[in-house]
Amino acid sequence: MARPERSGKSMKQTKSRASSNAAVSLSGLLTGAAAGLVGVGGGEFRMPVLVRVLEFPIKIAASMNLLIGLATVIVSLWRRWGQRAIVWEELTLASAMVVASIVGSVIGSLLRKRLAFPALKWAVSFYLILVGCWMTYEAITQTEHALMAPTGGLRLGFAFVVAFVIAVISAIFGVAGGEMRIPALMYLFGISIKAAGTLSLLVSIPTVAGAAITDRRIGHLPDSAIAPALLMAAASIAGVLIGVAFITSVDARTMKGILGIILILATVRMATANSKLDATEGTGR
Secondary structure (H helix, E strand, O other): OHHHHHHHHHHHHHHHHHHHHHHHHHHHHHHHHHHHHOOOOOHHHHHHHHHHHOOOOHHHHHHHHHHHHHHHHHHHHHHHHHOOOOOHHHHHHHHHHHHHHHHHHHHHHHHOOOOOOHHHHHHHHHHHHHHHHHHHHHHHHOOOOOOOOOOHHHHHHHHHHHHHHHHHHHHHHOOOOHHHHHHHHHHHHOOOHHHHHHHHHHHHHHHHHHHHHHHHHOOOOOHHHHHHHHHHHHHHHHHHHHHHOOHHHOOHHHHHHHHHHHHHHHHHHHHHHHHHHHHHOOOOO
């Protein structure tokens, strides 16, 4: 009688693994498509899958998210660069943001295990919902607004500060930060949405890489997490290739509306899911 029981349990485990792999692949594909089209990493939508479906603790899931995000933004930048979506005159601005992001990402990773998240989570949620609603409004009304457009040394200094703050917050939450960075580039530096998406991806690479390397060194990215992360990364790369293929056929107004909706959904996900994810911390692998 023991053999049929073991056989039944084995079949259930096989079905469970297949279901988990399907959820991981679908999540990676969709977030990758968003990265390719708009330039966001989609980390907020991957975290619930990593924690609830794969049952990794939050700290490890955040580190896996960074590794997946790194593969996603590298391929997305490569494909967008190949389509000449990069704005060459903004490379100086990107350089200042890259330096700030490297420093901020390391600090954010180190702070993740020391800080309480509720206040920071709600502050980021407020920012995302405000910007998301505003972008949707601009897309519907076909209007364009910019809060400021600094020049010269002030522009570089301000870019350094903005990039540093976003990198710290992104590393704490284990995301690439495109949802915060793209609106900042648009409304604080007067950069178009397509150029902002490409520029954000360029800045995201050192941000995510610095945080992922730090996580690996302090033990938040164990060997057991690498294979599942690579599976989702492969699906994300496939999604990136799909998303990038539509860049030239989607106008700026439509893309702004898409990004606005993504920001609103990301806010809902962050506000409603994190409390449930917190309850699972310390469980799983």
